[in-house]
Amino acid sequence: MKPDLCNQKVKDLTTTLEALEVERRKLAVRKARLTIPPVDKEMLSGILSEFEETMANGTNPQKKHLLRRVVKKVLIHDRRTIEVWYCLPNRASVRTAGHLAPQV
Structure with a gap:
């Protein structure tokens, strides 16, 4: 050189x-x-129980909305490697069975 x-x-x-x-x-x-705000264990426990209830008994639109609020992004690196980024939604922003208007 x-x-x-x-x-x-x-x-x-x-x-x-x-x-x-x-x-x-x-x-x-x-x-x-x-x-970074401290994690409220009681709120986290409530979100998890609502998550389980919604995934077990919720309608498909409820499940879809909940997953979109919890899963921030999904990166597919190759056929064997997938990276999933999660977030904790605000309690009021997740539409669970108790927070929706009745279906007619």
Whole structure:
């Protein structure tokens, strides 16, 4: 490799490294500002029991809505590897049998 080309690549890599370091500092500041609320065990227990009840006795639209609220995203990497991201929905945002209008 010619010295001029090597020097240019080193300069490019140094510039990239500096940019990544600036981004790392920004992310560290953002991470420090994040606050994760504590998990209320009673609320979690209630959501799980409602989840089980809805999946056992709910209508298909109720089940579909509940799954869309709980499963944030699904990543399929290959035939054997699937990654599922879950979230805890707000209690009021999940339509369970007790929170729906009666069907006519």
